[in-house]
Amino acid sequence: MQIDYAQRxxxxxxxxxxxxxxxxxxxxxxxxxxxxxELGPQGFQAADVYLRTAVxxxxxxxxxxxxxxxxxxxWGIFLAEAEPDRTIAFGDHKGEPVWQDIPGEYRGMLxxxxxxxxxxxxxxxxxxxRLGATAPSLYDLRNLFQVNVEEARHLWAMVYLLHAYFGRxxxxxxxxxxxxxxxxxxxxxxxxxxxxxxxxxxxxxxxTYFTDRDGxxxxxxxxxxxxxxxxxTCRFMLTEEAHHMFVGETGVARVVARTCDLMxxxxxxxxxxxxxxxxxxxxxYLNFHxxxxxxxxxxxxxxxxxxYFTAGLKGRFRETERADDHQLKDxxxxxxxxxxxxxxxxxxxxxxxxxxxxxxxxxxxxARGVAxxxxxxxxxxxxxxxxxxxxxxxxxxGEFASVRVTPDGKIVSNEVWEAAAHDWLPTSAEREFxxxxxxxxxxxxxxxxxxxxxxxxxxxxxxxxxxxxxxG
Ligand code: BYC
Numbered sequence: 001m002q003i004d005y006a007q008r009x010x011x012x013x014x015x016x017x018x019x020x021x022x023x024x025x026x027x028x029x030x031x032x033x034x035x036x037x038e039l040g041p042q043g044f045q046a047a048d049v050y051l052r053t054a055v056x057x058x059x060x061x062x063x064x065x066x067x068x069x070x071x072x073x074x075w076g077i078f079l080a081e082a083e084p085d086r087t088i089a090f091g092d093h094k095g096e097p098v099w100q101d102i103p104g105e106y107r108g109m110l111x112x113x114x115x116x117x118x119x120x121x122x123x124x125x126x127x128x129x130r131l132g133a134t135a136p137s138l139y140d141l142r143n144l145f146q147v148n149v150e151e152a153r154h155l156w157a158m159v160y161l162l163h164a165y166f167g168r169x170x171x172x173x174x175x176x177x178x179x180x181x182x183x184x185x186x187x188x189x190x191x192x193x194x195x196x197x198x199x200x201x202x203x204x205x206x207x208t209y210f211t212d213r214d215g216x217x218x219x220x221x222x223x224x225x226x227x228x229x230x231x232x233t234c235r236f237m238l239t240e241e242a243h244h245m246f247v248g249e250t251g252v253a254r255v256v257a258r259t260c261d262l263m264x265x266x267x268x269x270x271x272x273x274x275x276x277x278x279x280x281x282x283x284x285y286l287n288f289h290x291x292x293x294x295x296x297x298x299x300x301x302x303x304x305x306x307x308y309f310t311a312g313l314k315g316r317f318r319e320t321e322r323a324d325d326h327q328l329k330d331x332x333x334x335x336x337x338x339x340x341x342x343x344x345x346x347x348x349x350x351x352x353x354x355x356x357x358x359x360x361x362x363x364x365x366x367a368r369g370v371a372x373x374x375x376x377x378x379x380x381x382x383x384x385x386x387x388x389x390x391x392x393x394x395x396x397x398g399e400f401a402s403v404r405v406t407p408d409g410k411i412v413s414n415e416v417w418e419a420a421a422h423d424w425l426p427t428s429a430e431r432e433f434x435x436x437x438x439x440x441x442x443x444x445x446x447x448x449x450x451x452x453x454x455x456x457x458x459x460x461x462x463x464x465x466x467x468x469x470x471x472g
Contacts, residue, residue: 010076012057013160024163025077028174032156035178036071039126041148043133045071048469049145050458052243054078054153057236065459067469073149077160080235088226089319090326091312098228102165106311110227111166113314115173116190117222118158119180120215121151123194124207126182131204134438136448139457140201142467143247147208150240157233165229192396193292200434202255202277206289209248209369214296216241217317217362224315249369254451256282256373260380261452269384275449277434279377279384284426286386287407290366291394297359299398300335305354316354317361333357336391338399343392343409355398363391394425442470 008026009015015022037045048067056062057078086098102110125148135141155177162170180187188195193211198204219241223234255277262276263269272278298305308314309328316322324331331350336343350357367388374385392405404417407424426434441448445464457463 010074011160012076012078013164015077018164021164024171025160028159028163028171031175031178032075032152032159033071035122036125036152039122039129039181040152041070041125041132041145042129044141044145044468044470045069046471050142050461050465050467051146051149052459054236054240057081062236062239063459070145070149073152075149075153075156077156078236079229079232080239082228082232086228086231088312089224090315091226091310092327093226093312094326096226098226098231100228102227106227106313107166109308109311110230110313111162111169111173113222113308114158114161114166114230115177117218118155118162118173118177119190120194121155121158122177123180123182123189123191124151124211127194127196127198127207128204131198131201134201134440136201136438136441136451137446137453138442138444138467139447139454139463139465140251141442142458143243144204145468147244147247150244153240154237157237161229161233192295196292199431200438201251202282202285202434203289205248205251205255206285207248208244209252210286210289210293210366211296212241212244212248213362213366214293216245217358217365218296220317221314221319221358224319226312230313249372250454251451252282252286252369253373253376254454256376256386257380257452258450260377260382263382264380269382272433275437277437277450279382279386281426281430281434283386284424284430286370287389287393288425290388292396294359294362294391295395295397297362298355300337300356300359301348301352301399302355303352306349306351309351309354316357336399338392338403338405338411340403341411343405343411359391363388389424442468 009029046069048069050065051068051073052063052065053068053074054062054076057080088094088096088098128144128148131144132141135144159174159177162174166173180189182189183195183197198207216238219234219238223231223238225231259271259276259279259282262271262274266274269278319326328350332347333350333353333356334345335348335353335356337346370386370388377384389407390405390409392400392403392409393407395401404412404414406412437450439448444466447453453463457465458467
């Protein structure tokens, strides 16, 4: 399906046939552009950036590369191709044809899901807005901007749903998505992790590895939705999301590789004085970003999640590939339970445990990248292993929110925690140290000394390609 570029808002949803919707979106567009200029990437708005733009939603057209000024990026509305005769795969409506419109009784729940999803997208752009000034290379700078324009496109995706299906409430929610801001004391973003700062590039790589991965799992669950426009929107978003996690995984891998090189060269693990980020500090960053991302899955026991599932609005990861009844009324699932003294597992109705089921999938997936980082360390002959901390560590939501749990899973008192937290999470001095390494390296072909260059360029381009042309 080709996108109609003659229109102001590129789309494959036949926007031209719906004048009212088109006008509503055209009214929202200048507000969006105002937000982008105020709270999108700082500086670089006049730079030409080698960006991937979707020109259609099929395999041949969704990745077209060329130099573009970011404000001219064609933020559009793309849904994955419809699956003919698709039926609802789970919950009480299992087997019924998917909905093309919102069933009245589920309007409130769906709105909440779409707003929560939509809120995270501009939040991440806001969190990353100052990173351009300290990019470790033009390659990395380009990747940052690619992620930023795509997160902004994901905002467009949710705003389309709000405008097209939720009437006046939807239009109000679309405005509010531009009014809440990451870290704002008065109008913060909805979910915790999206109010945390992303102050340096190691934090950014960890964020794109761990927090974007929550995005993958949440989007995949919404891609199963019985509300077909939401499912198709999320399916297309997932194709873009893969690159974001690639940026995170390879970014951390390059930092680890550089540290290992320095350790071998200098014959010491203390490589900070040689401009490296020591492995225990990388572990502390990992501990922070993993734990705040675990919170994004919600509480272990959640009636909200049960209701979403039963209504057919939000499924499990790869719902259709699972071999069960997809209704889960009689099934149990083992989840962690903490009575304040001990951490145990207990069986609970699977329907209530859906957040934990998704979190379990996420934990297993997160571990795979960590194993690949450890392979680099082992390959360098260094005796150190990065680890995912215990899932109870540093949690604000759910079963572990009211206890203090060490990275290896012991419950400790507040006093013990306070005294030892500097061993587990980056201290302000350590964050300052990492900050001090963040000097821009943006001459063509230049790479900062605290990470290795990537294995290969973007879209078969060389490592010294001019991924960003400054000043336009
Ligand atoms: N922070 O019943 P529960 C992405 C609230 S990331 C603050 O467990 P539920 C991206 C909760 O709202 C993916 N509050 O909640 C990544 C509830 O409040 P009420 C984003 C939280 O609904 C990188 C109460 O606690 N998409 O795309 O089952 C860059 C009880 O909790 C948090 C989605 O999240 C929290 N972390 O689960 C860019 C998908 N967690 O009712 C983008 C849509 C829970 O007591 N959202 N609460 O007032 C959902 O599916 C669900 O809202 C959640 C929460 C899974 C997030």
